[in-house]
Amino acid sequence: MSFIDAGEPSEPPYDDLASKLERMSESACPKWPSIYRVPEHLRQLNANAYTPWHVSIGPYHHNDQKYRVIEEHKVAYMKDLVSRAKIAKKGKVLSYSQKWESYVQEVKEMEPNARKYYAETIELSEEEFAKMLLIDGCFIVEFLCRKIQKLSKVRDEPTRTPIQDNEPPSRHRNFIPMYHFIDGVYKKWEPENDFIFQSTRTSFEVRRDLTLLENQLPYFVLERLFHLTFRAYYLTCEYEPTFSEIVYCAMRTSIPNIAHILSKEEVISETPPQRQRNTVPQANEDIIPMPSEPTCLCTINGRAMHEFRVPNATRLGKAGIHFRKSESPLLEINFDPNKGVLEMPVLIMWHHTETFFRNVMAYELYNHSTDGHKRTVSDYMCFMDDLIDTEEDVKQLVRHGIIQNWLESDNAVADLFNSITKHILANYSSYSDTCKKLNTFCNNAIRKGIAALRQDYFNQPWAIVYFISGVILQTTAAIIQAAFSVKNGK
Structure with a gap:
């Protein structure tokens, strides 16, 4: 069963994969919601900062006509991601339509728990919600991978953006295994034929939309879609990227244990995720339900x-x-x-x-x-x-x-x-x-007085000269005055 027309692209050859995708622990029901609408008192300060420009993700802006232009591109991204998947059952490679059914089944299984990540009651049917998870989730995974492929091609170009300028060359060297892995899958992708990546500005603005609080999917949904697509590639590659590393490379982020891309969006960190550590949040245990006030306001x-x-x-x-x-x-x-x-x-x-x-x-x-x-x-x-x-x-x-x-x-x-x-x-x-x-x-x-003296008298070379000259003059005047006093006293 398929709830949208997936189309049937020409099917590339696939290697056999005689294994079944393991269900990931993130699918456990979250203790509390983690995706909220922005409080009105914050939105009033700068509504533009919380509003998507190009692409809606998740239910809060779903079906908003402002974003209809990008919807067909989201569906195209989804189809391309499904085409890239290598899925086999009982030693037999699945056809495109069979792979499509695997994706549909995957999101239907995730739908009940994914819904609980949202703070509001979502007025979408089970099928509509699952369809949204599939389209938006596949779009995000495909966008991140294309972003990495684009970065791998332009990393040595002299023209740099503010984001790139924050990254020393060594950061790119750390990403070389990731670049090689993605290039092996996306070598035929051409950015100049991609509506989003034709313009650096558009791709940056889409990236910006993915970091908005109201524009999120549960992270475990993205991770499972990623593994469903790329798990079989690990059989022939020495490097096995985690989805956390994909996010880090594409978004320039580090990965703490939270629940969606925004929560993992730490441009503020220079430390890549540690492969030896478990970066999988267990039942979302680090999320708390309501805003907590400081220990005390005073x-x-x-x-x-x-x-x-x-x-x-x-x-x-x-x-x-x-x-x-x-x-x-x-x-x-x-x-x-x-x-x-x-x-x-x-x-x-x-x-x-x-x-x-x-x-x-x-x-x-x-x-x-x-x-x-x-x-x-x-x-x-x-x-x-x-x-x-x-x-x-x-x-x-x-x-x-x-x-x-x-x-x-x-x-x-x-x-x-x-x-x-x-x-x-x-x-x-x-x-x-x-x-x-x-x-x-x-x-x-004492330190304050010394600092004031330095600020007032020693902040310029000429000020030092004037200060020393003044001291010498005052000292000389004092000596002369003392001498005259002695002489007059006699």
Whole structure:
């Protein structure tokens, strides 16, 4: 049985696969939903940041006529993915129509549990919901693989985007086995004939749509569709990519154990997923049901909230703190009070930065680790909001290489940070020690006086000359005055 016309493309030869796809543990019923609509009070701040531009994924924007143009391309992507699959039963390679039935059966089995990942009651029939899972899920898997194939072809080109500029050449070398695997499957695919990949801008905007909170499928659905398609290829390849690694390579993300692509969308991390570790979420155990408030709005671990608010970058500089760019993941901020050095990794500001961070923070309102009240990205953005009040603070961070600004001005960056954390309650738990050390350093009276002296008198070479000259003149005048006093006394 098939609930849409899959078509019958010319069928390539397939190797025998005498094994059956194992049911994956992610299909276990989630304890709580993890895909929500954006709260209205956040949407009102910037509705565009939470709204798909090209493609709708999942039920929240399903059948919206604004996205009908891309629907036929989603179906085409689905058909191509099914064509690539190598599926055999009892030693016999399945025909295209038989493979199609395998995909249909797969999504029908996933449908009941997949529905429970959504916070709202979805008014779609079982068949309509399964059809949506199949089309949208296959589209995402095929898009990610095509994205990797495109990256493998352009990785040595001199023209780079803000996203690519955040990646040292070694990152691409780490992806070479992935590139070889995907190239073996997609070598006949031609980007110039692909509606989405004809334009770099369109492909980036589709990628952006896949990171929206309201535009998600349960991750286990994508993972099972990926394994159904590519499992047989592992028999003839030395490299066996996991779907987590596919997401990491295509989206430039690291993979924590959460429940959908947005939750795994950590452009903020430079660490690839560890192959030796289990990256499969067990029954979605790290999702909690409702937004959790900070330990207390005025205290953290018994200390006053003001201890965790830090001065802006300009004031920190005047207090004698030196900014230093690091190669660490974006969320890793360290302060050495002995050296007075605040180390921060590079943050690239471009036109999709606000969208990404707004959606991750909205996600963190409802989903985070059960090991406390951590809102990692929200804490980071609130820390940056403390550092940045005006464009002068931005200039300070740009000057030290901590911010790479692709926006129209430094003032635009300041405006973004001054507005993006509105209605976000951070508990600063991720940076409580760093904040306390910074404030202790700044409040040290002796150090503050030395820093002020350095700022006022030693920030320019000519100022040093004037200061020394002034000291010499005053000393000379004092000596002469003392000499005359002695002489007159006689």
